[in-house]
Amino acid sequence: MEAMRVKTFLSLLVGFAGFTCQPLFGQDKVDFDRAAVERGRTDFKSSCGFCHGEDATGNRAPDLIRSAITNHDVNGNLLDPVIRSGRPDRGMPAFSNLRDKDLADIVTFLHSQAYAALHSAHVPGDYPVAKLLTGNADRGKTYFDGAGGCTQCHSVTGDLAGIAKKLKPIDLQQRLVYPETRGKQTATVTTADGQSFQGKVKDLDEFNVAIVDASGWYHSWPRSEVKVEVHDPLAAHRELTEKYTDRDIHDLFAYLETLK
Structure with a gap:
């Protein structure tokens, strides 16, 4: 290491x-x-x-x-x-x-x-919101507050306040469908001799794992030599991708676009 x-x-x-x-x-x-x-x-x-x-x-x-x-x-x-x-x-x-x-x-x-x-x-860099708004905002709010489970982690008066002003429509849609994961995952890595390390995930694939601990030190190991437990705050998003319908996601986007 x-x-x-x-x-x-x-x-x-x-x-x-x-x-x-x-x-x-x-x-x-x-x-x-x-x-x-x-x-x-x-x-x-x-x-x-x-x-x-x-x-x-x-x-x-x-x-x-x-x-x-x-x-x-x-x-x-x-x-x-x-x-x-x-x-x-x-x-x-x-x-x-x-x-x-x-x-x-x-x-x-x-x-x-x-x-x-x-x-x-044949579209400008700022993709027109009218072409993206195919959903229903009222249904989107119902989904946000209910079946989507969004309120468990998000608040329209907190982290999502004014989100439609902060992001261009096409970027908001992409963020909704493909939430940003970089810098959000943490992991606990346990070595063969029982040492445990915790930190933000910097590299994680089939072959290697790397983290940066709370003191700023970078550690890396072959995956085959350690036990890795990943803590992913966006796990609920990934689980939702197997449940929501196209209409759900279009409605949800339409609702988020009202959060000016």
Whole structure:
């Protein structure tokens, strides 16, 4: 086991929403190097696809097509540092061994995917709420207060107060269907000699587990050598995905959109 003090990682996302460069997707037409796109697709699948999905639309890790970093990146100025250095605070490993050419191809692939997604839908970046509001707010409130069990953890005068002002409609819908899990899971790890460690989960898959304890120390182990008990505050959300209907989720979204 290796333990080390976790250092503060440069927050590459701070201020990106107000980034002033002219993003690639503001242009009417972009011609991509198709060979570079296909090379990047192959490299992305092998290096990033397991977490971000082979088409970069998200899996265990976030959707990169709608990412603020991708959409404001110019020639890799934002994507390169993230890919090379990783996001230790969010469980993303560094890919410092990638060649400059391979990294440039991955960036081109991500740009082409985001461009295609934007223009194939023929919608602006701020997706109009009218196209999303297909549910009934009154039924949504009934579901929120009753069968959905939402009031066990949430309050419209507390954590959800003004949520419709804080998030764009499409982001609110995505947060509802795919709740943010990073930084919320904790775990208790017990080693073979009986030592117990507790902390926030930083990496957890079939092969490894890593946590940061209350003192800021980073610990990691092979899963096969320890016992892991995960404490997930979003377990109820995951259980609900097997119960709610499409109408339930559309109604619930319509209700949340009234919380101005």
